[in-house]
Amino acid sequence: MKPALKKLLxxxxxxxxxxxxxxxxxxxxxxxxxxxxxxxxYGNFKIIFTQTVIVAIGALGMTMIIVSGxxxxxxxxxxxxxxxxxxxxxxHGWGPVAVLLAVVAAGGVIGLVNGAAIAGxxxxxxxxxxxxxxxxxxxxxxxxxxxxxxxxGSPINxxxxxxxxxxxxxxxxxxxxxxxxxxxxxxxxxTVLGRHIFxxxxxxxxxRLCGIATTRLxxxxxxxxxxxxxxxGLFQLSRLRQGDPTVAVxxxxxxxxxxxxxxxxxxxxxGTVLGSMIGALIMAVLRNGSxxxxxxxxxxxxIIGLVIIVAVFLDRLRQGRRAA
Amino acid sequence: MTPAVRLRLTGIRKSFGATRALKDVSxxxxxxxxxxxxxENGAGKSTLMKVLSGAHAADAGTMELGGRPYQPADPHDAxxxxxxxxxxxxxxxxxxxxxxxxxxxxxxxxxxxxxxxASRDRARSALAQLGHAGLDLDRPAGTFSxxxxxxxxxARALLMQPQVLIxxxxxxxxxxxxxxxxxxxxxxxxxxxxxxxxISHFLEECRRIAxxxxxxxxxxxxxxxxxxxxxxxxxxxxxxxxEVKDLYPAAAHALGGIVLEVKAxxxxxxxxxxxxxxxxxxxxxxxGLIGAGRTxxxxxxxxxDDLDAGEICLVGAxxxxxxxxxxxxxxxxxxxxxxxxxxxxxxxxxxxxxxxTKMASLGRFGFVRRRRQQAVAAHWLGELRVRxxxxxxxxxxxxxxxxxxxxxxRLLEHPARIFLxxxxxxxxxxxxxxxxxxLVSRLAAAGKxxxxxxxxxxxxxxxxxxxxxxxxxxxxAVRPGAAWTEAGIIRVATGTAGPADR
Numbered sequence: 161m162k163p164a165l166k167k168l169l170x171x172x173x174x175x176x177x178x179x180x181x182x183x184x185x186x187x188x189x190x191x192x193x194x195x196x197x198x199x200x201x202y203g204n205f206k207i208i209f210t211q212t213v214i215v216a217i218g219a220l221g222m223t224m225i226i227v228s229g230x231x232x233x234x235x236x237x238x239x240x241x242x243x244x245x246x247x248x249x250x251x252h253g254w255g256p257v258a259v260l261l262a263v264v265a266a267g268g269v270i271g272l273v274n275g276a277a278i279a280g281x282x283x284x285x286x287x288x289x290x291x292x293x294x295x296x297x298x299x300x301x302x303x304x305x306x307x308x309x310x311x312x313g314s315p316i317n318x319x320x321x322x323x324x325x326x327x328x329x330x331x332x333x334x335x336x337x338x339x340x341x342x343x344x345x346x347x348x349x350x351t352v353l354g355r356h357i358f359x360x361x362x363x364x365x366x367x368r369l370c371g372i373a374t375t376r377l378x379x380x381x382x383x384x385x386x387x388x389x390x391x392x393g394l395f396q397l398s399r400l401r402q403g404d405p406t407v408a409v410x411x412x413x414x415x416x417x418x419x420x421x422x423x424x425x426x427x428x429x430x431g432t433v434l435g436s437m438i439g440a441l442i443m444a445v446l447r448n449g450s451x452x453x454x455x456x457x458x459x460x461x462x463i464i465g466l467v468i469i470v471a472v473f474l475d476r477l478r479q480g481r482r483a484a
Numbered sequence: 485m486t487p488a489v490r491l492r493l494t495g496i497r498k499s500f501g502a503t504r505a506l507k508d509v510s511x512x513x514x515x516x517x518x519x520x521x522x523x524e525n526g527a528g529k530s531t532l533m534k535v536l537s538g539a540h541a542a543d544a545g546t547m548e549l550g551g552r553p554y555q556p557a558d559p560h561d562a563x564x565x566x567x568x569x570x571x572x573x574x575x576x577x578x579x580x581x582x583x584x585x586x587x588x589x590x591x592x593x594x595x596x597x598x599x600x601x602a603s604r605d606r607a608r609s610a611l612a613q614l615g616h617a618g619l620d621l622d623r624p625a626g627t628f629s630x631x632x633x634x635x636x637x638x639a640r641a642l643l644m645q646p647q648v649l650i651x652x653x654x655x656x657x658x659x660x661x662x663x664x665x666x667x668x669x670x671x672x673x674x675x676x677x678x679x680x681x682x683i684s685h686f687l688e689e690c691r692r693i694a695x696x697x698x699x700x701x702x703x704x705x706x707x708x709x710x711x712x713x714x715x716x717x718x719x720x721x722x723x724x725x726x727e728v729k730d731l732y733p734a735a736a737h738a739l740g741g742i743v744l745e746v747k748a749x750x751x752x753x754x755x756x757x758x759x760x761x762x763x764x765x766x767x768x769x770x771x772g773l774i775g776a777g778r779t780x781x782x783x784x785x786x787x788x789d790d791l792d793a794g795e796i797c798l799v800g801a802x803x804x805x806x807x808x809x810x811x812x813x814x815x816x817x818x819x820x821x822x823x824x825x826x827x828x829x830x831x832x833x834x835x836x837x838x839x840x841t842k843m844a845s846l847g848r849f850g851f852v853r854r855r856r857q858q859a860v861a862a863h864w865l866g867e868l869r870v871r872x873x874x875x876x877x878x879x880x881x882x883x884x885x886x887x888x889x890x891x892x893x894r895l896l897e898h899p900a901r902i903f904l905x906x907x908x909x910x911x912x913x914x915x916x917x918x919x920x921x922x923l924v925s926r927l928a929a930a931g932k933x934x935x936x937x938x939x940x941x942x943x944x945x946x947x948x949x950x951x952x953x954x955x956x957x958x959x960x961a962v963r964p965g966a967a968w969t970e971a972g973i974i975r976v977a978t979g980t981a982g983p984a985d986r
Contacts, residue, residue, distance in 0.1 A: 351850050352843045359840055362829035369788065369818060369826060370840040370894070371809035429831050 185449035221385030229428025237296035242393030247403025267390015275382030309403035361428025496545035523700035524913035538562035578626030631662035732946030740764030756957030772954035817900030830880030885916030
């Protein structure tokens with residue numbers, strides 16, 4: 161096989177999966193009484209895109225972390241904490257831009273703490289972020305006094321919807337996610353920082369040998385990813401229109417699943433932004449399609465679980481053949 | 485009655501896709517014979533051994549063991565039928581004891597419980613077969629030296645009472661003294677009638693230990709014969725298809741001023757005291773047993789490990805705490821002895837591996853210019869004759885020798901003025917070795933400084949201006965290369981040197 165073709169296949173695996181899932185639901189989901197598609201319709205895709213935003217933005221940060229050979233289990237809690245912070249700031253009369261910056265910064269600080277603990281204490285990311293998972297969730301509840309934080313209104317509430325819900329325009333959140341995906345893809349592929357992230361995840365000993373400041377790099381990766389998680393928290397706030405400290409429990413697992421379905425390896429050194437975005441879309445399509453099929457949520461959970469396993473298994477088959 | 489031939493392979497073929505790894509291989513091994521299998525990397529030795537040990541099925545050809553057809557379904561089946569393999573990378577559970585490792589998967593049990601006494605007896609007798617009955621069976625395997633771990637692994641193979649034992653590069657990480665121990669163990673197995681297939685790059689070793697040899701080249705048997713009296717030059721010609729003359733080039737090079745000075749360097753636990761000076765244009769060899777502190781010395785010089793005491797001075801560079809980052813900036817490059825685990829990012833591209841130390845300089849504003857990176861890779865791939873598709877190929881897909889060239893190219897591209905090379909030719913083929921020797925010689929001629937750690941004495945003696953020998957953490961003696969002999973180095977390294985050797 162030609163290298164170019166191989167590359168396409170490596171990139172195309174998740175993409176083919178997405179087409180397959182969309183095609184299956186397009187056929188399976190019944191049409192409405194006038195004979196029009198319910199699932200395979202622009203209006204529905206708009207909903208799917210909007211529902212993907214939070215996982216997609218989280219997956220951008222998680223792609224950096226997983227490619228660097230790490231993991232972050234505290235994302236759901238970080239999203240809850242930052243959305244509570246955002247709600248409180250709105251209560252205090254902060255404007256939308258100030259809230260945006262503050263929430264992203266709050267996410268960055270959580271990431272900074274994660275990264276500093278992982279690199280400084282030389283502990284595995286799994287343990288550290290398992291700890292911050294609890295700490296951030298507790299802090300969110302503490303800040304929110306263990307109840308939802310309500311506010312009168314804010315322009316932020318409109319970032320996940322459009323003025324006219326039936327228009328063809330996409331909400332701001334979708335555009336932000338798309339733009340950030342483009343930037344992150346360039347960062348990972350084309351910049352020194354991105355190549356160093358790949359180096360760290362592929363072989364930390366080599367990275368150190370070649371003079372990369374691995375400690376500093378790790379802190380930077382988790383802090384940068386934390387900014388993405390903070391932004392995801394802001395869109396969570398925008399969607400709920402209130403700060404809820406109990407929101408997004410287990411969100412990190414959806415995000416990790418999206419990155420893994422997208423072809424990244426938990427061993428580090430492998431992964432693409434495009435793949436992770438497709439992975440996030442596959443998760444959203446599965447949820448959306450299952451709902452329209454009228455399947456109960458427990459059934460959706462089983463299906464998504466199976467898809468993760470099948471996706472990684474197929475990926476391994478493909479890589480195995482490539483190696484031979 | 486034992487047949488005159490224990491194992492016979494005829495016309496073995498094996499292809500992977502379009503790659504014909506084995507085209508036509510034949511091999512015959514007698515009972516109690518040590519048979520050397522010789523060939524460059526990529527000649528098909530590993531594939532052949534995988535066919536023999538049941539990991540791959542041959543496409544064509546016949547195998548006979550003890551006069552009967554032999555077709556192992558998998559490695560376990562092969563072991564049951566009497567063919568066991570010791571891989572180059574040892575497969576021990578390092579947290580389990582020596583005894584548990586030896587008996588792994590073959591525990592003596594009564595009603596599902598491990599029978600400790602029977603287990604101990606069997607482990608003990610397997611070790612006795614190798615002449616190591618005294619080994620402490622209750623210590624975790626990870627606390628033994630590599631050489632002892634290897635003995636444990638061989639003992640495990642012996643438990644199945646194999647007729648044929650395959651050893652892949654068993655001495656590649658052993659010192660001379662440990663190699664002697666291994667050879668005496670192999671000698672014992674021979675007298676017990678076990679056939680040993682011995683794969684090694686070290687021809688001198690093969691000559692010492694083997695009764696017969698078979699040479700593979702490009703997946704074909706190109707020669708076989710009795711080892712005693714064989715002409716090594718002829719075997720090298722068979723292996724490479726060319727005469728490898730002047731393996732160690734004698735390019736004239738002048739020594740300049742001192743560029744690197746190590747003063748009483750020490751780092752627990754292995755490096756106790758080392759003092760040396762290296763000049764521009766000098767090739768400085770470090771000999772010694774494994775664990776004598778040679779690698780530790782190089783690593784502290786490069787800033788990978790911190791010093792406990794002493795000082796390292798680079799002439800023309802400010803002093804200060806050494807880190808790999810600073811060392812690269814000062815023009816010092818380091819080649820790790822552990823290519824796969826430390827030296828290279830196996831699943832990343834050749835180009836990324838080659839330019840990792842200086843990516844920022846390949847572009848502007850934090851971007852890496854891909855085209856320039858690929859051009860740099862293409863230059864060195866051509867210069868060093870690396871066999872690969874292009875710079876975008878993952879480095880893990882290359883053979884050992886070609887991987888090592890990529891690792892070396894990183895130092896050349898950087899470019900370094902002081903080369904710290906830890907076992908640069910370990911586990912690579914003769915052709916690549918010769919190329920690396922020439923490269924080192926050219927570097928010295930160009931006024932660069934090279935410090936080489938090696939366990940292979942002929943290459944140190946052939947290449948180095950100066951050789952220092954380490955013994956138990958101390959740099960015991962430093963002398964011009966011409967003043968050393970192999971025996972002299974071994975005597976100092978093992979601490980058995982008389983006053984004349986000092």
